[in-house]
Amino acid sequence: MKLRRWSVARLRAIFLGLFVVSVAVTWHVTMGLRPAALSLRADTRAKMHASAKASTASQEVVEHTKLQRVAIKAVTPPAAVFFARIIGNALPPRHDPTRTLINLEFVLAHEFQDSRVQKHWVLNRLLNSTIEQAIMSLLDQYNASYSRIPFVLEEYANAHFTLFDQDDNSDHLHSNATLDEWNQNLLLSSIYDAKNLYAMSINHARNAMIELGIAKGAKWILPWDENCFLTSKAWDMIAHDLFTPDAVDDDAIKYFVVWMDRLKVENDVVLDPAYVPNAWEEPQIIFRRDATERFDEALRYGRRDKAALLIRLNVPGVWFEWGWSAWERLRTFDNPSSDGSRRSTDNRPKVPSTGFVIRLYSGNPVYEDQAFGFHREMARAEAIARQLESLEDQVMRDVLQFHPTNLVVYSKHKLLRAKQLFQTQVDTSPLDPPDNDRAIVVDVLKQADRAMRLVAMPTASFVRAKATPQDVSVAFESMVYNLTALVFGSFISNNEDYAHHALQLLHQWFIRQPDGTLPHPAKLVRSGQLMTMRTLPLFLDTVKLFHDSHLDAYTSGVLLHVRTWLRKYYDDLALDKAYRPNVASRWFRSASRRGMHYDMQMASLAAYFDEPAVYRYHADTVQSRMLSDGVSIPTMRDWVHMATIAQSAGIDVWEFHDHRLCANVAMRIPCCGNSSTYECTAATTADVMFANGWDMLPLVLSKCVQCSALATVQLEQLDDVVSLHVARAWHVPPFLHLWQT
Numbered sequence: 001m002k003l004r005r006w007s008v009a010r011l012r013a014i015f016l017g018l019f020v021v022s023v024a025v026t027w028h029v030t031m032g033l034r035p036a037a038l039s040l041r042a043d044t045r046a047k048m049h050a051s052a053k054a055s056t057a058s059q060e061v062v063e064h065t066k067l068q069r070v071a072i073k074a075v076t077p078p079a080a081v082f083f084a085r086i087i088g089n090a091l092p093p094r095h096d097p098t099r100t101l102i103n104l105e106f107v108l109a110h111e112f113q114d115s116r117v118q119k120h121w122v123l124n125r126l127l128n129s130t131i132e133q134a135i136m137s138l139l140d141q142y143n144a145s146y147s148r149i150p151f152v153l154e155e156y157a158n159a160h161f162t163l164f165d166q167d168d169n170s171d172h173l174h175s176n177a178t179l180d181e182w183n184q185n186l187l188l189s190s191i192y193d194a195k196n197l198y199a200m201s202i203n204h205a206r207n208a209m210i211e212l213g214i215a216k217g218a219k220w221i222l223p224w225d226e227n228c229f230l231t232s233k234a235w236d237m238i239a240h241d242l243f244t245p246d247a248v249d250d251d252a253i254k255y256f257v258v259w260m261d262r263l264k265v266e267n268d269v270v271l272d273p274a275y276v277p278n279a280w281e282e283p284q285i286i287f288r289r290d291a292t293e294r295f296d297e298a299l300r301y302g303r304r305d306k307a308a309l310l311i312r313l314n315v316p317g318v319w320f321e322w323g324w325s326a327w328e329r330l331r332t333f334d335n336p337s338s339d340g341s342r343r344s345t346d347n348r349p350k351v352p353s354t355g356f357v358i359r360l361y362s363g364n365p366v367y368e369d370q371a372f373g374f375h376r377e378m379a380r381a382e383a384i385a386r387q388l389e390s391l392e393d394q395v396m397r398d399v400l401q402f403h404p405t406n407l408v409v410y411s412k413h414k415l416l417r418a419k420q421l422f423q424t425q426v427d428t429s430p431l432d433p434p435d436n437d438r439a440i441v442v443d444v445l446k447q448a449d450r451a452m453r454l455v456a457m458p459t460a461s462f463v464r465a466k467a468t469p470q471d472v473s474v475a476f477e478s479m480v481y482n483l484t485a486l487v488f489g490s491f492i493s494n495n496e497d498y499a500h501h502a503l504q505l506l507h508q509w510f511i512r513q514p515d516g517t518l519p520h521p522a523k524l525v526r527s528g529q530l531m532t533m534r535t536l537p538l539f540l541d542t543v544k545l546f547h548d549s550h551l552d553a554y555t556s557g558v559l560l561h562v563r564t565w566l567r568k569y570y571d572d573l574a575l576d577k578a579y580r581p582n583v584a585s586r587w588f589r590s591a592s593r594r595g596m597h598y599d600m601q602m603a604s605l606a607a608y609f610d611e612p613a614v615y616r617y618h619a620d621t622v623q624s625r626m627l628s629d630g631v632s633i634p635t636m637r638d639w640v641h642m643a644t645i646a647q648s649a650g651i652d653v654w655e656f657h658d659h660r661l662c663a664n665v666a667m668r669i670p671c672c673g674n675s676s677t678y679e680c681t682a683a684t685t686a687d688v689m690f691a692n693g694w695d696m697l698p699l700v701l702s703k704c705v706q707c708s709a710l711a712t713v714q715l716e717q718l719d720d721v722v723s724l725h726v727a728r729a730w731h732v733p734p735f736l737h738l739w740q741t
Contacts, residue, residue, distance in 0.1 A: 079216075083120065084120040088125075100135065103360040106360065111229060118216065122149065122208075174628075189300075221289065223287070225359075227360040242286070254290065257286070415491060444489055445489050503554070518565070520568075521565065521573075524569065535733075591625070631668060636664050637730070643661060654703045672707040
């Protein structure tokens with residue numbers, strides 16, 4: 001048989017045809033074997049993707065990692081390297097808010113590609129939902145893999161201020177120590193420690209990404225910062241070291257460090273092949289999957305969060321020369337890494353370095369220069385504090401339903417009930433036997449009648465010319481108690497005579513103002529007359545209630561004068577915004593009762609002027625004073641008052657430090673300890689009962705288990721003796737049964 005000879009051209013055509021057929025068959029078989037798409041979807045507060053292409057439908061898996069809830073998008077095959085970058089919140093003035101999207105798009109468009117590397121992005125508790133949505137849309141546009149760690153405001157609300165120094169457990173916030181600008185910055189940052197740890201902690205996210213990389217089968221994990229960029233040259237250098245036989249076979253190499261070049265100009269400069277990096281700044285860390293070290297999750301963002309691990313790994317750098325607190329040294333210098341690694345001559349770990357990484361431009365060139373490291377840290381601390389103050393405001397409004405018209409001492413619900421009881425009694429019979437609630441109404445109206453007679457007296461100018469601070473204090477307190485009786489009486493009974501006399505009283509003090517009636521706010525503050533205004537929380541609640549129930553033009557005009565005076569006093573009383581020493585700071589740091597009265601006034605004024613973050617700050621931080629204050633009946637009474645003010649800010653003073661307030665109550669009030677029933681019922685006069693603090697019992701009984709035995713004691717006599725004129729003598733807001741509980 002004669003063999004047919006094939007031309008070269010024909011052979012090429014046959015081979016090409018066979019190749020096409022094989023590709024088609026392979027594609028068909030592969031499609032048949034592809035697993036069904038995962039359909040699990042993480043819950044989020046807002047719809048994460050408005051629309052998605054059918055061919056690239058969004059897939060999310062919820063993976064639980066330590067202390068995190070992470071929503072994962074885009075499941076991809078295992079890769080040798082898991083390169084994760086963590087996107088956090090921009091913090092002006094340290095960061096230009098627009099740079100997050102600019103830098104992210106630059107990375108997505110220009111960074112190296114390698115099939116051995118799975119890139120991943122982490123949206124770490126972003127606070128601005130609009131920015132978060134824009135970031136996710138951009139990542140979707142590039143079909144990038146990402147996770148979302150959600151910010152939950154209700155969880156953040158549970159974080160309190162850090163009141164005690166971690167080294168010696170002292171009340172560092174109210175210390176009289178003189179601090180320079182840097183140490184004042186450290187103090188401010190430490191106070192917000194727990195709040196920072198929830199809102200913007202980066203170490204939780206870094207560790208979560210290490211665990212995720214391990215779970216995805218990667219050998220090397222890069223849990224890096226969001227603005228890190230690797231050029232092709234940089235990646236080639238890193239890849240050479242990661243995949244060289246020395247690194248593959250050497251069990252001692254579990255970590256690499258990659259030194260950073262911080263850009264001071266726009267990002268495009270790194271696209272020039274001739275670009276030469278100046279990589280000397282704090283490095284990023286690469287982890288092998290069996291590395292045991294992790295980032296310290298007790299270190300908040302901005303508190304050497306990465307440098308602490310560099311210390312433990314013995315990576316040389318300026319961080320060894322920084323000032324570290326005793327608590328920090330215990331977690332760093334005194335806790336060196338014991339994970340397998342090459343050893344230096346002193347038998348400490350020796351972590352090799354590889355390649356370099358670019359830190360993209362932040363938008364603020366002044367903070368990128370080496371000489372401006374101090375200013376960079378100060379700007380970051382200021383930005384963090386500003387962001388957390390904003391969150392405190394949001395917690396108060398959205399979680400605790402704060403409104404500036406809310407009362408902080410009294411219960412609006414109880415006042416409305418008293419109003420309803422009065423109307424019911426009018427509609428039925430005035431001869432009905434007065435129960436406990438009706439007795440409150442009767443007492444309020446009796447005190448209102450008494451106050452109306454006092455205000456009508458021709459001697460009602462209250463304060464003589466050239467009055468002493470004590471004269472002013474007594475007169476102001478008298479005015480406040482009379483005003484409270486009149487306003488409460490007017491609110492409950494709708495008696496306009498009470499309201500008229502209340503307006504007359506306010507006009508006398510805040511509009512006509514004869515010489516000596518009420519000093520200028522600045523004079524009060526400068527002369528140290530803080531205690532002159534100790535009834536201010538009571539006054540503010542009364543003014544709020546009056547304004548809420550009388551909306552006529554004349555009343556509003558009078559109250560505007562009151563508000564103007566109070567605004568000046570509040571501004572003079574406030575701490576310096578830069579935390580520089582001033583008169584107010586001396587009161588704030590005072591360990592005496594004046595310190596607590598300062599917090600009490602500031603919290604009440606901040607609530608009145610719709611500054612809920614300041615209200616919450618003073619309501620929370622005041623608690624550390626409890627451990628240093630001497631225990632006395634007046635101090636205990638002040639604390640019950642402060643605890644009532646604080647509860648509207650979500651602060652439970654009764655729960656503080658092993659129920660310290662209840663312990664103080666049990667120590668000072670007879671009947672709450674081991675006293676007999678006889679001792680609890682022997683006193684029959686108001687003076688004796690107030691001297692023993694029994695006026696607080698209606699509130700204390702519901703808070704302190706130590707006093708539970710008193711529930712069986714006959715306390716009806718208190719209803720007759722806790723009247724306004726006696727309360728005024730002991731500087732207690734009257735009508736205790738109308739307080740919040």
